Amino acid sequence: MIQDFADWLVYGLFGLSAETPLGVAVNFFFYDTIKILILLFFISALMGIINAYFPIERLRNYLVTHKMYGLQYVLASIFGAITPFCSCSSIPLFIGFVKGGIPLGVTFAFLITSPLVNEVAVAMFLGSFGLKVTLIYVISGILLGVIGGFVLGRMHLSSYLSDWVKQIQASSSAQAGEWEKDHTTFIKRLPVIVRDAWKIVSGVLIYILIGIGIGALMHGFVPEGFFEQYMSKDNWLAIPLSVILAVPMYANAAGIVPVIEVFVAKGIPMGTAIAFMMAVVGLSLPEATLLKKVMTWRLIAIFFGTVAFFIILSGYLFNFVL
Amino acid sequence: MEIKVLGPGCAKCKTTYNVIEKVIKENNLDVKLTKVDDIMEMVSYNIMMTPAVVVDEVVKMKGQVPTESDVKKLLGIG
Incomplete structure (x- = not known):
């Protein structure tokens, strides 16, 4: 349906030819933008509903x-x-x-898991790669949090927290804070949820447009299989290299997925692409500087190192399975 | 009345501050509005999501940016 609309708009109304790179690029741009905006709105609203009930x-x-014997990580x-x-x-x-x-x-x-799996990433993945890849991404993102958290928990890292956080930890109490129950009905909540979902969409709109714009250009003008020669499955260094490259890159999922989509279409293996994605959204330098307020650099390095290690591992796994 | 906006300085926190400031100015209210970006102080209010809006030392909103009508309700003029 959306494809029909994009075809009508670009090939019909604009009079561009489906045979030219420009026509293909413009068509891709409209099709992807419309599809992803619709998905993003509905997924944001859905997450909003879940959040209203599980703060x-x-x-x-x-x-x-x-006490949950390990289930607490999950x-x-x-x-x-x-x-x-x-x-x-x-x-x-x-x-x-x-x-x-x-x-x-x-x-x-x-x-x-929190930055790795979020409404924007899920909507972008669903729109760009379909349900199967999205599920793999979400499930592996959650598993990454479970395993990473468990491994980090085993390392006894408390001594690397900032001093004032250590004091808080020492005086921590297992008493549950008061949590005022909110009895607002669903109907009353809905306008706020829809409003917030719309805010999420409008907040990332510009990144989506830029990302899809770059993606569309590459889609139209870069030949099929172009990247294969540089980043094939046999190139074992490709995954660690792309993960390391990704850490200083700070982009949100909205901007990066449309570009990755084209990379994959032009021959980059799926696992390498997902590993790169995860490192871009999950590990960022601005986050590290924020964490500095509660952790020592050493702990941040251990944290990032561990997560990067598991992202690399899952990249190999995806390339093997997919 | 005293209002505090808690948040480490992200875009959402700034918007929250601006919305409240606008409502106060438009209605000529006698409200002391402050920004709190010190984490220690934020923690003392027991919040886990920012931005949070504190009215006379009571946390009234957290984790979302209020609209102008939300703010008017908080101020008792909406």
Whole structure:
């Protein structure tokens, strides 16, 4: 349906030819933009609904008051996936967890998944790569948080926290903070949820347009299989290299996925592309500087190193499986 | 009345501050509005999501940017 509209608009109304690179590029641009905006709006609204019923305070109280024999990593990671991520919220969240006496590893599980799996990334993946790849991305993002958090939890890293955080940790109490129950009905909440979803869409719109614009140009003008010669599956160095390249790159999922989509279409293996994506959105230097307020550089390095290591591993795994 | 906007200085926190400032100015209200970007102070309010809006030391909103009508409600004029 959207494709029909894009065809009508570009080949009919604009009179561009489907045979020319320009026609292909413009068509790709309109088709992808419309599809992704619709998806993003609905997924944001869905996440908003889930969030209205499972606020983060509820997770914290649950983790503080229940013993779960390892399941807490899974829960924290899943919650990280459904909470809308804002890099500036990561510090208060971190402190909130530490204050409640929640183990550092569980906190890390949340911190790893939260930027990795978010409404924007899911919508972009769904629009660009389809359901199967999106599910793989989401599930591996959650697993990455679970495993990464567990491994980091085993390393006894408390001594590398900032001094004032250590004090908070020492005086942490396992009592659940008060969590005022909100009895607003669903119908009353809906306008706010829709409004917030719209805000998310309009907030990333410009990045989506830029990303799809670059993607469209490459789609029209770069020949098929162009990248294959540089980044084939047999090139074992490709994954670690693209992950390391990705860390200093700070882009949000909205801008980067349309470009990755074209990379894949032109011959880059899926696993390499996903690993690159994960490193771009999951590990960023601005986040590291924010974390400096609660951690020593050494702990940030260990944190990033561990996550990068597991992203590289999953890249190999995807290339092997997909 | 005293309002504090808690947030480490991200875009959402700035928007929140601006929305509240606008409502106060437009309605000529006698409200003391401050920005809190010190994490220690933020933590003392027990919030986990920013931006948060604190009215007379009570956390009224967290994790979202209020609209002008939300702010008017908080100020008791909406």
